[in-house]
Amino acid sequence: MAPKQKLIIDTDPGQDDAVAMLLAFASPELDVLGITTVAGNVPLALTQENARKICDLAGCTDMPVFAGAEQPLARSLVTAEHVHGSTGLDGPVLPPPATPLQDGHAVDFLIDTIRSEDSGSVTIAPIGPLTNIAMALRKAPDIAERIGRIVMMGGGYFEGGNITPAAEFNIYVDPQAAAEMFAAGIPITMMPLDVTHKAMTTAARTAAIRAIGSKTAVAVADMLEFYERFDEEKYGSDGGPLHDPCTIAWMLQPERFSGRHCNVEIETESDLTMGMTVIDWRQVTDRPHNAFVVGDLDADAFFRLITDRLAKLP
Numbered sequence: 409m410a411p412k413q414k415l416i417i418d419t420d421p422g423q424d425d426a427v428a429m430l431l432a433f434a435s436p437e438l439d440v441l442g443i444t445t446v447a448g449n450v451p452l453a454l455t456q457e458n459a460r461k462i463c464d465l466a467g468c469t470d471m472p473v474f475a476g477a478e479q480p481l482a483r484s485l486v487t488a489e490h491v492h493g494s495t496g497l498d499g500p501v502l503p504p505p506a507t508p509l510q511d512g513h514a515v516d517f518l519i520d521t522i523r524s525e526d527s528g529s530v531t532i533a534p535i536g537p538l539t540n541i542a543m544a545l546r547k548a549p550d551i552a553e554r555i556g557r558i559v560m561m562g563g564g565y566f567e568g569g570n571i572t573p574a575a576e577f578n579i580y581v582d583p584q585a586a587a588e589m590f591a592a593g594i595p596i597t598m599m600p601l602d603v604t605h606k607a608m609t610t611a612a613r614t615a616a617i618r619a620i621g622s623k624t625a626v627a628v629a630d631m632l633e634f635y636e637r638f639d640e641e642k643y644g645s646d647g648g649p650l651h652d653p654c655t656i657a658w659m660l661q662p663e664r665f666s667g668r669h670c671n672v673e674i675e676t677e678s679d680l681t682m683g684m685t686v687i688d689w690r691q692v693t694d695r696p697h698n699a700f701v702v703g704d705l706d707a708d709a710f711f712r713l714i715t716d717r718l719a720k721l722p
């Protein structure tokens with residue numbers, strides 16, 4: 409087997425974040441060095457606790473989990489309890505976390521790990537607002553050239569926005585942080601709504617996860633059945649978009665995804681379009697290509713991968 413890919417997941421759990429974390433934990437191709445948490449779907453006090461509960465589910469109680477930014481760089485925090493519920497992980501009833509919260513700030517863990525691991529060997533997967541990433545780059549600009557790749561979920565173009573007509577939630581919460589990350593010269597793979605809206609949980613796919621029958625699989629099915637109600641009630645869809653696991657699945661099976669190298673800029677001035685990701689998909693400018701933007705995936709393969717890997721967890 410190829411050498412394990414080293415990975416730090418930066419997250420705001422969130423049911424879809426939970427599936428991304430569990431997919432990573434269940435995949436021997438990956439070496440998850442730690443979990444850094446950020447305020448987003450719900451406040452930091454809950455996202456860090458939820459991340460620890462997810463580690464418990466997978467039996468990874470020794471996984472280093474750090475708390476990071478409580479607020480965006482400059483704007484007031486916007487949360488998404490309307491989607492994820494008051495705990496951020498509504499659906500299953502999970503016990504208080506056994507996985508400890510590490511001392512120290514998530515930003516310092518990011519910096520120290522990138523500095524201590526071989527240059528270029530670590531991937532960072534931000535699947536929430538990008539505040540921790542921007543803070544780390546501001547505090548330690550030297551790490552930009554040492555980060556192997558960023559594989560992030562956020563933004564949208566043809567799909568528009570999901571928190572405003574123009575902006576996707578992760579970018580909207582901290583547009584300045586996103587702008588600084590996209591300008592840092594780090595190789596980025598971007599999973600916008602344009603691909604994640606093609607990764608719908610559907611009743612059949614959720615039932616296949618529940619049919620695994622394990623504690624983790626049943627908890628995931630309970631999470632998804634809560635999470636998908638928002639899209640089902642609002643849009644009449646079958647299921648909801650499973651955004652965040654697209655990052656991990658791309659690391660495992662990139663051939664199941666397609667996209668193109670583009671320029672991505674972030675709106676940080678206009679109130680109307682704040683947090684919009686302006687993706688030059690049709691290459692109409694000579695702006696530098698700063699991201700590989702993913703537009704499509706093999707959704708059946710995506711859910712087969714998730715189901716197969718969840719079956720390996722307790």
Ligand code: RIB
Pocket residue numbers: 420422423424425448449535536537561570576577578651652
């Ligand atoms: O817009 C979807 C993103 O916002 C996902 O990461 C979801 O977990 C929320 O954080």
Ligand code: CA
Pocket residue numbers: 419420421422424425449535536652
């Ligand atoms: Ca998230």
